[in-house]
Amino acid sequence: MAPTSRNTSNRSGRLVQRVPIFWWIKKWNYTKFILRELSSVAVAAYAVVLIFLVHAVSGGPAEYQEFMELFQRPFWIGLNVVALAFVLLHSVTWFNLAPKAMVIRVGNWIVPPKFIVAANYAAWIVVSAAVAWILLEP
């Protein structure tokens, strides 16, 4: 049995079918999965942005000013919109899956998944409001 060009043998010598690289593009559900997984790129990018913000503040008022003005360019506004879309996808999918990752028991009672999801969204609102208030209070 000769392997075809689409197939490849694995280490044990058995013939395995090779998955095409863009297997996830054909079905929306798979594409959504890959988009969700790619949200981590936006998360890391923002961690880097925070490092640059700290660095700019270290550098003095002029550098801080420069940093803030950079984000006014249309290119950066666009990038931030894309990043926001990705992290929102991350937050929503993460909170919705939270009950699957943690099952909380109080005595014999298992906290219903809906409560856990609601608690996560509540925490999201509280954290967002607190961060906005601390950063923007006059």
Place this chain on the structure above:
Amino acid sequence: MSKTPKISNEPFWWALFGAGGVVSALFIPVLIVIFGLAIPLGWVEAPDYQSMRVLLASPVTRLLLFGIITLCLFHWAHRFRFTLYDGLQLKHLESLILVLTYGSAMVAVIFAGIAIWTL
């Protein structure tokens, strides 16, 4: 299967991924809205330099910021590693990908530490 099972370090990376997932889901959207949209588009006024400096220099903010940055980076490293494995079928490049993902996360964490420490 080998007779002496190796202790996997996978749970450690997964724990960092999980913690980073929570922290990023809670903190990053509001930060993008404020720094990426609200301030540049003039919806709100940017914090002036002095108050920004005072805020960032406080020990609580430093600790919080370092924690958020570190966890976000390791969240990315773990998740992106598997995105490359599954999404682009690159499992055969495992060692290279391990170095690129966790390695660059560690480098960025060091930069974050220096930036925050020397503020």
